[in-house]
Amino acid sequence: MPDEILTLPEVAVLLKVAEKTVYTMAQRAEIPAFKVRGQWRFKRVDLDSWIEAQKASLNPATAQNETPPSDAAATERGGGRQDDH
Template sequence: MSKLSRSLPDGAVRQKGGTVVSREEILKLRDVADLLKVGEKTVYSMAQAGELPAFKVRGQWRFSRKDIDAWIEQQKHTTQDLGEDGQK
């Protein structure tokens, strides 16, 4: 690892020309489907309905790994708050 790399903030990378940018991971729909162990159609419909944090790039859904991880944690807490029959 070079001396320059070690001085960068966590999750940042130095581009050609010396510009430092964030290296936040952006996922495609199929990546999120694999991560959540559900079908691509499920992820698509959840993104369309606003149930998953997502954004579009030229009509294609994209997902921030950080946002998906936070959403997963939120879902864990929401599920734990409910009883077996789905009621509080």
Template sequence: MTDEILTLPEVAQPLKVAEKTVCTMTQKGEPPAFKVGGQWRFRRMASDAWIDAKTRRAAGEEEST
């Protein structure tokens, strides 16, 4: 199975944030990404794992408060 490569708009849409927001976050190291020809690209599996980790962390914070 190959890991699909996503573009910035393809990552921003399901997160329901602006592309600029994803770009700013990516420059800070999250979500995991790499550049091709000066444009950000994202591995679907890495992006999904990042979202899952954020979701689990948020759920854990809610439970502990």
């Protein structure tokens, strides 16, 4: 279902957190959500995008499928320290 709408308890299960946590995050606009007659609802596609953004903000190199250069690789490119002796 492309426009799947989730309830608060469903999002709590998806994220493996307490329902109160999801409720608080929605109130603080920390997670994409909207209300229908006073009840929080969440679009699955918005949550998927939000999850990816969270992953990217924690580790940009991993999110872009790049690995940071190792010390050996940096030395080979001339990026390592050189002794002047």
